[in-house]
Each structure stands twice: as C-alpha cells, then as structure tokens.
Amino acid sequence: MFDNSIDIDWISVSTFFKEFFLPIISLVFSTFAFYISFRDRQSKKRNLSILPITDIEEWIVDRESSKIPDIYHQLPLRCMFEVLLTNNSSLPITIIEFHLSDDPSIVFNRYVEPGITYNVQIVENELIKLGEYASKAKTFAEGDILKMPFTIKPYEAAITGIIFGYTDTIVGSQTLLVRTSRGDLEQKIQVSKQVGPKSRL
Incomplete structure (x- = not known):
C-alpha cells in the first residue's frame, strides 16, 4: 500500500500568509480608516x-x-x-x-x-x-x-x-x-x- 497522505509545512504556510496576506489586509484597513477620516473631515467643513x-x-x-x-x-x-x-x-x-x-x-x-x-x-x-x-x-x-x-x-x-x-x-x-x-x-x-x-x- 502507498501512503497518499500529504505532509503540509505549516511553518511555510504561516510565513507565506504573513508575508503576502497580512500587508494586503493592513492596506485595506488603512484605506478604509482614511476614507472614514476623510468623510468625517469633509462633513465638518x-x-x-x-x-x-x-x-x-x-x-x-x-x-x-x-x-x-x-x-x-x-x-x-x-x-x-x-x-x-x-x-x-x-x-x-x-x-x-x-x-x-x-x-x-x-x-x-x-x-x-x-x-x-x-x-x-x-x-x-x-x-x-x-x-x-x-x-x-x-x-x-x-x-x-x-x-x-x-x-x-x-x-x-x-x-x-x-x-x-x-x-x-x-x-x-x-x-x-x-x-x-x-x-x-x-x-x-x-x-x-x-x-x-x-x-x-
């Protein structure tokens, strides 16, 4: 019998997520926060x-x-x-x-x-x-x-x-x-x- 199980390198996955997805998520939240702040400033003008x-x-x-x-x-x-x-x-x-x-x-x-x-x-x-x-x-x-x-x-x-x-x-x-x-x-x-x-x- 062959062992078809796949070993996942969770350390590599975690590193990839941190290096790729976290900056994108951070950018999205920063953009949203800037938009809210801009709208607030505009409404108060x-x-x-x-x-x-x-x-x-x-x-x-x-x-x-x-x-x-x-x-x-x-x-x-x-x-x-x-x-x-x-x-x-x-x-x-x-x-x-x-x-x-x-x-x-x-x-x-x-x-x-x-x-x-x-x-x-x-x-x-x-x-x-x-x-x-x-x-x-x-x-x-x-x-x-x-x-x-x-x-x-x-x-x-x-x-x-x-x-x-x-x-x-x-x-x-x-x-x-x-x-x-x-x-x-x-x-x-x-x-x-x-x-x-x-x-x-």
Missing part, C-alpha cells in the same frame, strides 16, 4: 448655502404712509428680501450679521431695529399724468425676521428677512456678505431696480 427667495428691489420708502415706520428716518432707501440659509455641515453654524455692498455701514445685525410695514409709491406714466400714485407695501410678521445671532443645526435650514437702510443707490450687482461663527461667506446678488419717486431722496 463649513458648508452654508445662501439663496435669496424673494425679489430684490431698492425702495424709496414712503414713511408718511407707514403706520409703524422704522426709526431710521435719515435713510431714504431700503433693500428688503428673504434668504434661505442651509447648513450642509455636520457642525452647527451661527449667523451673526449681514453686509451688503462694500459700504460697511450697510449692515443688518442685532442692533438694527426693523419696522413692521414699509410702503413705497409706484410711479407709472399714466399715474404721473393724473398726479396720482399707486403704492405697495411690505409687512413683516412676527418670526419673519430671526433675531441675530441665531444658530442653524447640522443639515437644517432657516429663512429670515433682512433689511438694509442707506442713502446712496446700490441698484445692480452686489455682494451679500454673511458673517458667521465659522468665518465670512459671500453671495452675489442682483438689486433689480429702484422703486419710488426720486423727489423723496
């Missing part, structure tokens, strides 16, 4: 989207027609619109204030006291001939303008109205700067037109 969701016009405000005008009677112009802010990061972000244009005085923050209703006269050719004016109003209900600073939780969004008061027209392309707890962000916007009689300027 500041990522705030800024989207205006209403028309952006410049109003020559009609203070006499407003029942509750704001206190800034020395500033004839207002730019008012709403923005959707979405926090696409895994960390919270706090909104501190907004700036419009390169003029540091055009700012909306916790110290600005917004009015409730803003009126503007719409001057049309037909109405000018009659010496009359049409008008429109913008009213901010409670909660439309969030009290700053406010914090947006991870992967959540907030909508707030913002109001800028100033003296010189800014119609055209402008930069909306959002100052946050995680640095400043900029968004290009377009102030479409000026509304109201220039005699009020």
Whole structure:
C-alpha cells in the first residue's frame, strides 16, 4: 500500500500568509480608516448655502404712509428680501450679521431695529399724468425676521428677512456678505431696480 497522505509545512504556510496576506489586509484597513477620516473631515467643513427667495428691489420708502415706520428716518432707501440659509455641515453654524455692498455701514445685525410695514409709491406714466400714485407695501410678521445671532443645526435650514437702510443707490450687482461663527461667506446678488419717486431722496 502507498501512503497518499500529504505532509503540509505549516511553518511555510504561516510565513507565506504573513508575508503576502497580512500587508494586503493592513492596506485595506488603512484605506478604509482614511476614507472614514476623510468623510468625517469633509462633513465638518463649513458648508452654508445662501439663496435669496424673494425679489430684490431698492425702495424709496414712503414713511408718511407707514403706520409703524422704522426709526431710521435719515435713510431714504431700503433693500428688503428673504434668504434661505442651509447648513450642509455636520457642525452647527451661527449667523451673526449681514453686509451688503462694500459700504460697511450697510449692515443688518442685532442692533438694527426693523419696522413692521414699509410702503413705497409706484410711479407709472399714466399715474404721473393724473398726479396720482399707486403704492405697495411690505409687512413683516412676527418670526419673519430671526433675531441675530441665531444658530442653524447640522443639515437644517432657516429663512429670515433682512433689511438694509442707506442713502446712496446700490441698484445692480452686489455682494451679500454673511458673517458667521465659522468665518465670512459671500453671495452675489442682483438689486433689480429702484422703486419710488426720486423727489423723496
């Protein structure tokens, strides 16, 4: 009878496994750990989207027609619109204030006291001939303008109205700067037109 049994050199097998498979397994685990770490770092990076969701016009405000005008009677112009802010990061972000244009005085923050209703006269050719004016109003209900600073939780969004008061027209392309707890962000916007009689300027 022949002995068909095969003697296995377990020492050689163990050596082969250590020299060949262990480095591959180690590489796989290292790559996976790097991927997890990279994803974690990416998710924590500041990522705030800024989207205006209403028309952006410049109003020559009609203070006499407003029942509750704001206190800034020395500033004839207002730019008012709403923005959707979405926090696409895994960390919270706090909104501190907004700036419009390169003029540091055009700012909306916790110290600005917004009015409730803003009126503007719409001057049309037909109405000018009659010496009359049409008008429109913008009213901010409670909660439309969030009290700053406010914090947006991870992967959540907030909508707030913002109001800028100033003296010189800014119609055209402008930069909306959002100052946050995680640095400043900029968004290009377009102030479409000026509304109201220039005699009020």
